[in-house]
Amino acid sequence: MSDAAVRRAPGRIVRVLAVWYRHWRVYSNTFVANATPAVLEPTFLLVAVGLGLGRFIHQEFNGLEYSSFMAAGVLGSTCMYTASFESTYGAFIRLRYQKAYEGMLATPLTRADIFAGELLWCGSKGLLFSTIVCLVLALFGKVHTPWAVLVPAIGFFTSLLFGGLGFCVTSCVQNINHFQFYFTIGLTPLILFSGLMFPVQDLPYGLEYVAYALPMFHVIETFRLVVSGPAHSSVPWAWACPFVVLGLAGAFGTLGVRRMVGRLKA
Amino acid sequence: MHAPSSVPTLAVSARGVVKRFGELTAVNEVEIEIPRGVCYGLLGPNGAGKTTLSKMIAAVLPRDGGELKVLGLDPWTEQSEVKARLGVVMQGDVFDEDLDVGRNLEIYGRFYGLSGPAFREKVQGLLKFVSLEGRERGPVQALSGGMRRRLMIARALINDPEVLILDEPTTGLDPQVRHAIWGTLRQLKQRGLSILLTTHYMEEAAQLADRIGILFKGKLIAEDTPEKLIAAHLPPWVLEFDAQGQEALLEEFAQAASVERHGDRAFVFHAVEDTLRRWIAKGAFRTALVRPASLEDVFLKLTGRTLDE
Numbered sequence A: 001m002s003d004a005a006v007r008r009a010p011g012r013i014v015r016v017l018a019v020w021y022r023h024w025r026v027y028s029n030t031f032v033a034n035a036t037p038a039v040l041e042p043t044f045l046l047v048a049v050g051l052g053l054g055r056f057i058h059q060e061f062n063g064l065e066y067s068s069f070m071a072a073g074v075l076g077s078t079c080m081y082t083a084s085f086e087s088t089y090g091a092f093i094r095l096r097y098q099k100a101y102e103g104m105l106a107t108p109l110t111r112a113d114i115f116a117g118e119l120l121w122c123g124s125k126g127l128l129f130s131t132i133v134c135l136v137l138a139l140f141g142k143v144h145t146p147w148a149v150l151v152p153a154i155g156f157f158t159s160l161l162f163g164g165l166g167f168c169v170t171s172c173v174q175n176i177n178h179f180q181f182y183f184t185i186g187l188t189p190l191i192l193f194s195g196l197m198f199p200v201q202d203l204p205y206g207l208e209y210v211a212y213a214l215p216m217f218h219v220i221e222t223f224r225l226v227v228s229g230p231a232h233s234s235v236p237w238a239w240a241c242p243f244v245v246l247g248l249a250g251a252f253g254t255l256g257v258r259r260m261v262g263r264l265k266a
Numbered sequence B: 001m002h003a004p005s006s007v008p009t010l011a012v013s014a015r016g017v018v019k020r021f022g023e024l025t026a027v028n029e030v031e032i033e034i035p036r037g038v039c040y041g042l043l044g045p046n047g048a049g050k051t052t053l054s055k056m057i058a059a060v061l062p063r064d065g066g067e068l069k070v071l072g073l074d075p076w077t078e079q080s081e082v083k084a085r086l087g088v089v090m091q092g093d094v095f096d097e098d099l100d101v102g103r104n105l106e107i108y109g110r111f112y113g114l115s116g117p118a119f120r121e122k123v124q125g126l127l128k129f130v131s132l133e134g135r136e137r138g139p140v141q142a143l144s145g146g147m148r149r150r151l152m153i154a155r156a157l158i159n160d161p162e163v164l165i166l167d168e169p170t171t172g173l174d175p176q177v178r179h180a181i182w183g184t185l186r187q188l189k190q191r192g193l194s195i196l197l198t199t200h201y202m203e204e205a206a207q208l209a210d211r212i213g214i215l216f217k218g219k220l221i222a223e224d225t226p227e228k229l230i231a232a233h234l235p236p237w238v239l240e241f242d243a244q245g246q247e248a249l250l251e252e253f254a255q256a257a258s259v260e261r262h263g264d265r266a267f268v269f270h271a272v273e274d275t276l277r278r279w280i281a282k283g284a285f286r287t288a289l290v291r292p293a294s295l296e297d298v299f300l301k302l303t304g305r306t307l308d309e
Helices: A012-029 A031-056 A066-097 A100-105 A111-139 A146-170 A176-193 A207-213 A215-227 A238-265 B050-057 B079-083 B101-110 B117-129 B145-156 B175-190 B202-208 B226-233 B247-256 B273-280 B295-303
Strands: B010-021 B024-035 B039-043 B065-070 B086-089 B163-167 B194-199 B211-216 B219-224 B237-242 B258-262 B265-270 B288-292
Touching (some): A012 A111, A012 B101, A066 A111, A066 A176, A111 A146, A111 A238, A146 A215, A146 A238, B010 B050, B039 B202, B145 B175, B226 B295, B247 B258, B265 B273, B273 B288
Parallel strands (some): B039 B194
């Protein structure tokens, strides 16, 4: 034993990627079951609301017919829900019921490695799903600019944002049923009032400014920039929205990982 | 050995280590030195602080005070480096329930940066070592308690650890499985692994440990080899009997020997076996026997309670 080289811990990047790989391995076991609803749901939404309801809406929104207007929102909501489920119910079950982190902690992984890997996984799922949804949109002819190649990157950062936000919630929650408050009070209004179904710049009573303060507005405007083009943005300063998304992804991602590290210490 | 002189000869050294949980001081100024290649048994009743201490040594829990070194490194500030060289069998058999038996080991290996064909061969070897070959593609949920514990040991060995930490490795297992696991641990000991074993089974400590520390209410109250621990605290022979209705006799014995009483059992310690055998005749004991003093007696004397309390 004395002449064997001392084993060194792998570097941080290898450790974080190993956590990511764990999630990928589990996920790819049940890939079809997991990915099917993620693809079908936005497709149904697009078909039913966009093409169905849209036929009765003769007005153009932001210079787009209704289903094209909705395309950016469908991308945004897909990433939001994917990352949110993973970072709330998913993380909570691993933490509380499966105790998956306890075994991981006995290895060279630190608490920060574990949650950075989880967040990276949230981002990857968002990347994957936004790509698939974008292909569905293209199939329906709702993608109007080649900049749509940036959709996966936007999906990645949007999911970091909502993954980090979800971690912040999970770090405070003691009972798994309490996530319903977050989904109903926190996320549903984001879908309704962030410019997914109608343009927010026409909201009365200054509610448009409330919408501008919501992260989802910036997400949807960013997707709209690359899927429909800048001519169809809701506000003239839409070019700033990608930077807001990046900033929020960094801020909530970091905060969320820190909060979960604190929770696992207790 | 061509290792530099700075290579520590101690697997674990603790000086004045403290851990608090709010008002409770779970580990209180503990001093421990575990030389390399030694199996150290940490004994104590439930709640004595064994698990807390072993978690601090296993680099998963920060301490609140004192100096702690594992293989010469600080297990908190250098936790990844320390954990790369440890194998840990914690209570509760926590596996990744989403992965099958083989993938549990494969993914775990990745956390140490291990992968590739040579590593996969090693996983096969480990499964064989713990008699789980053929179970590779089965779910962990389908394993029995004994199999889960063996898989846990295999997982702890995946990185060729220098120190193995086992927290109550045979609690809740039936006697046959327990003996099989002791056999496995003895083999590992012969390979030169340093082992820290926490247990509340006396027999387990006596079977495996070279040195024993008794932890009580967060403090290390005694430490030595099993034989010396007994010799230092008790005469070598003990007469044990049902104490009910024997108060007068107990007082008489107390004049000439040291007497302990725990629940309904009385223990009379004496240096001479024959004396105790003669004393048996004095009382109408329902159950009485003369036997060598054991670790359990030392434990009872020092802590005033049985291990399972």
